[in-house]
Amino acid sequence: MEVVIDANEVISALISSSGKTAEIIFSGKLKLFAPEYLLGEINNHKSEILQKSGLSKAELDMLLSLIFLNIEFIPFFEFEKFEEEASKICQDPNDTEYFSLALKLGCSIWSNDKRLKEQNKVKVYNTTELIGLLK
Template identity: 45%
Template sequence: MELVVDANALFSALIKNSHTRHFLLLGSYSFFVPEFVFEEIREHLDELAEKSGVSKQELDAVLSGIITSANILIIPFYEFRQYAKKARWISPDAD
């Protein structure tokens, strides 16, 4: 099975050892993640650390572990840029 993963799913996997984290790491699925999602996560690491009570370094280590251990395929923006206008029309709320 192939699934698209957004920033919220990765936020969930980062802040606690949850079902989401296990699903990403132990599942036999392929996960597609737009490259900008990782930039968004890194921009919010301080906030995530504060809210979760986990250090920024620990969160960064977990993120690196997820990236290297899960079957994640990072999709560069240029590969889906042609669909961006239609996607914004279908779902105008960027969050």
């Protein structure tokens, strides 16, 4: 199953590396994609992640590298033509790239953000729903 992963799911896996989110990422049961934009989002929250996770900077960098091995990052130019359509169905400009990429790939999004489900063009799964699908 192909899924566009939201930055908040990566952050969740970093904060709780033995939790369900990390387990799904490392399970190999999903083909995960993300816009390169996700890299900047993670970088912007690194100090918060360090504080909440209790990891050292070196441990965080190692875990991040392992997580990123499981995600295929797609540059914006590859899905740019879907941005206009995505901005019509997604009200939050911070999430437009996730929707644009999902539209290009014809796949769903993995996010626990309930607001992302307030549209009917792209299927959005939360972590609990994905666990049920992967059983």
